[in-house]
Amino acid sequence: MGYAYDEQTTAALLRQIISRHISEKAAQWVQDRLTAWQQQQALSVFNMAFAAAPRFIGREPVTATIAESPVLPVDLEGYTADRLFRIWWLLQLPVDDKKKYIEIIENLFNTAEMNELVALYGALPLLAFPEAWQLRTAEGIRSNIGGVLEAIMLHNPYPAANLDQPAWNQLVIKAFFTEKPVHLIAGLDRRANPELARILLDYSHERRAAGRPVHPMLWRLVGPFLEEMGLEDIERLWLSEYNAEREAAALACHASGYGPARELLEKRPELKAEIEAGQLTWETVAHRVNMAN
Amino acid sequence: MCCSAQLTEKDLAPQAMNPAYLDAIKGMRFFDPHIHMTSRTTDDYQAMADAGVVAIIEPAFWLGQPRTGVDTFRDYYSSLVGWERFRSSQFGIKHYCTIGLNSKEANNEKLSEQVMEILPLFLYKEGVVGIGEIGFDDQTALEEKYYRAQLQLAMDGGLPVQVHTPHRDKKQGTQRSMDIAIEMGLDPYMVIVDHNNEETVKEVLDRGFWAAFTIYPFTKMGNERMVEIVKQYGTARIMVNSAADWGISDPLAVPKTAALMLERGISKADVEQVTYRNAITAFAQSGQINEADFERTQDIDQSLKYNGSTILRGGQQPAPDKRSTIIR
Incomplete structure (x- = not known):
């Protein structure tokens, strides 16, 4: 199995939160995209929905309820509807072919604009095959885009759980250099x-x-x-x-x-x-x- | 004594930072719908922000030498929606872009095929306000092939098109660009024909297209000529841009032209049309321009202070004093 957690429960929960924050028309778009993807399994459908999400879903801030928060593997602080959709959408990828799964995700990273990068790096703790994203994360830490760094550094449990020591140290040092709120780094004391x-x-x-x-x-x-x-x-x-x-x-x-x-x-x-x-x-x-x- | 001239207090005072034209346009907001910031410095961004430029469009273009592989195209497109957009936001300027295969490089057929394959990955990204800049350079058959293919992408996606018109044989190239767009069924109101001059403007407007003018020293329009164009043709569907790039060009062309128009008796409302409003109207047909975002980009949060020195947040750049010899 590719996931290190119960991704189906999480996916259902994410969709529930998304539905609460988007219009009926947007919800229909989400359903249509999901159906198209499940029926055709065409990569272009998958990539297009990921990129075009803000056009159809908007960027309303989203919040989880007190009951939902502790069950989620990510902190939704600062999340918008399009960003939440994007991480939920990633969970719709099949994980039976590891190589293909990694290829698809890496391609999203390589063609991403800023908000997509933020969504992708924030989604690291939810991706399958956690060991596969260490180099990608280290690459992200080299970014000079504030929002991207924050997505990796703040409230994100992936780096502390997966990075080797040199990469972890780079993350912390870069956080100081770029004046991020260091105390919000997950696993700061433990690492x-x-x-x-x-x-x-x-x-x-x-x-x-x-x-x-x-x-x-x-x-x-x-x-x-x-x-x-x-x-x-x-x-x-x-x-x-x-x-x-x-x-x-x-x-x-x-x-x-x-x-x-x-x-x-x-x-x-x-x-x-x-x-x-x-x-x-x-x-x-x-x-x-x-x-x- | 080494010097014969007597220095006065006036000689020793720092030079005024604000040229006179800035006073004339104080409080006005500008939208430059064609500028290649990838080729410009942070000094330019700062000067643009100071002059009232609140938003810009960066069309994908030729980088000055031909690319040799599809990966460099991919990285370039991704930098337009990534790094450059971020850099711009640091100066409070909202950055949009248009994505396309430029006419010069369309002549490399093998590469163009690969580029056409990756274009759809970028066209629906946030802040992509159209396809551009595309069109003719040498007016070859391959240029036409990829111009048509990209017009089709624009129609499929309901996206505006930013059309580059050639330096050489300009009038005919402009006509041909419009002929093809109409033949393919595009609504001229979705097409911005760029780099116009006195010879092309009438036909472009008569046929219902948007006419953009590039104020670029020596090779394109000067802004005195631009003033005359607005006096003659009015403001409907006319917009001004700088197309500032890696050549000798002026990223302040839009605010400077606005100042000159005011000085030469064009009303403020008309100036606003051609230096701000019309470009927004044309490119907002992509559904990707929200004027409220301009304010948000400008909302500089400098609230975080530590030990008395301000720590800038949200990636906002501090502005150094350019007059000072001291660099801290």
Whole structure:
């Protein structure tokens, strides 16, 4: 079997959500396309419906109900009707011939416009043969189109589950470089690793040398691997005039098993208490950054 | 002392960034329905945005040297709906395109066959407002073959057509382009005949086609001549574009022409027709142009701030101060 999850239940659920958000005329178009595809199995029918969807379905924002959300393999934040249709449509491809399946999907990627790319990369966790899209995902991370990067990086469980370490590290570094909300990367803490910590630490030094600010979320990925090398940076961060940076320092020390870092945290019992009470988290820091503080 | 002339405060002041014509068209919005941004720089995008260009159409064209394989066509088409559209959005300019096999490269029959096969993959993409630019260059038999084949695609899809007319033997090439379109049953109102001049305009309008004029230094129209055309023929079905590309051309041709028209006594309403409204009317027949999107593209969200410095979101580009020697 090609799918790593129950795709039929998901497909039914997606269609239910789509139906709620489109006109009767659009629903008829969807039904007609589905019938044509099932009867003819002609690739041109499949490709055309994928490309032309916004013309017939529109781009109303869609929402899942409280009951639907937890069952869906993707977060529908920011989804529009055409985008949802596109991922549902991908589930209509037969998976009995792996090579052909991959060819069809790769061809969609290769001829995609921006919104199609966003739909395709966002659909990665729903595609069959999860192991087949690692290179494609790494290629997507090289994109410089904001929306495409966000589709791969934010709320998307595919990269953390499937990318090897170098590709994963590229994703995270690129997220910092392109100023994405890093805390929305799925699996961020789980995939933290010493190599990434080293690269980010170097990156922070470059930023500092250039007189540019360092994103406080960076210390989230350095913290668990703090040792002598990063300590000086964290000590400096403790003295920052910005709340977000002092809090990031505290959180990084809290995540560290390195003695001197733990000692640093002891000097600020009030922050330590907040962290242990769950009042101060990386979400707090992320929120501050977004609130211009 | 090295210098004989005395420097005054005035000499030391930075040069004015805004040429006078920008004042004349302040607050106006422009639509350039023919411009090849793939060949242009970010400075051009910035200057266009500053001059009031809110939306553009980039027709697929000849890149200056012949392509040797279908893959480079595919990548080019996909860049028109992908990367270039994104680049444009960074400057608040809504980017549309037309997709087609240009007349020069239609003369490579083997390649053209392959290109015709992939065209349908792109014609129904979002923001594709027609087939173009297609038509005649040398007026060969192969050019005619693929012109006809693409007119058929346009009819099948109900899409507008952007017709390139040749430099050489222009009048006859223009006539022939229109003859074929009518013979095949296209509605002239769906066809935009491009690169007109004083010699071609009358017939194009009389036969019910849209007449586009390219303001392009030396080889096509100058904008003083354009003013006279509008004075003589009015504004119905007439539109102005820059066709700025990899040659010596001017991406500000549309706003500059608008300023000149105002200066020479053409009413603001008429100027708006030929530099904005008519192009939208013609290409919106594709169902792909929504004016509300122009505002959305311009909605620059700079709300994310960190440590006092603004972090730009949504891919919007910060505008550097071009007058300064300092680059940060």
